[in-house]
Amino acid sequence: MTKPKLTQQDFPLSFGAFAPVDYVVVALPDEAATEALMADLDGAGFAPEDIVRHSAADMAQHLKALLPDVSGAAGFGSEAHYMSNYYALAEAGCPWLLVHAPETEQETRVAALARDRGAKVANKYNMLTLEELL
Template sequence: MALKRMSKEDMPLSFGAFNPVGHIVIGFDEPAEAEQAVQSLLDAGFDPEDIVRYSAEEGASEMERRLASASGAAEFGTEVRLMRRYKQLADEGCCWLVVFAPEPAQARRVAEIAREAGACIAERYGRLVIEDLI
């Protein structure tokens, strides 16, 4: 099954929990860091459609909404734990990028760019595992 890019209007879910397989969720303390990462991603050949941006307010609101609708079955995985962490960071002012990077080489490049831009968290969502990149 081919993976597709997420958008704000079409967020990938599993049992109601945020689960963007093939994407990397990156958090930044400062919007300027996120913008630096966006420019570096574009320079590295990623398409604008590969990058979904969330302000701290958008991220907090979205995670709050998703946490309220996640099923009890979602509690067994790491998705809900990460959603709580994302909500906490967003409440503290963290902004977010969600980058479509389904191939290992793409994921390595995204992780490198995230580190260089000063990301505070980066999680790669695979089919079975969520990998901490930072």
């Protein structure tokens, strides 16, 4: 059975850490780059339901609430480190896209498009690992 894709209201966690499995998490420099990447993703065959958009303020709010309580079991602290970096980027005004990309070819396309739009971060969340794509 296929699990449902994320929506704007979802903020998936594992051991208290942000963990959107099968998604590439992308931080962009500004709204113009975000709009451009969304158009690029559409042109590359990603459907609107494959993409979840979070404003910088929304992402910062979610992460600020989670950071004090993230479990030490969450990737032996690496997820907490990533969340701290994400929080700093969100506080600096970076908008975010979460792109459903369960297949290697999809994550490669997302990473290439994100790089072209000046992404600050593009990380793929797998079941037990997190891959830095940029």
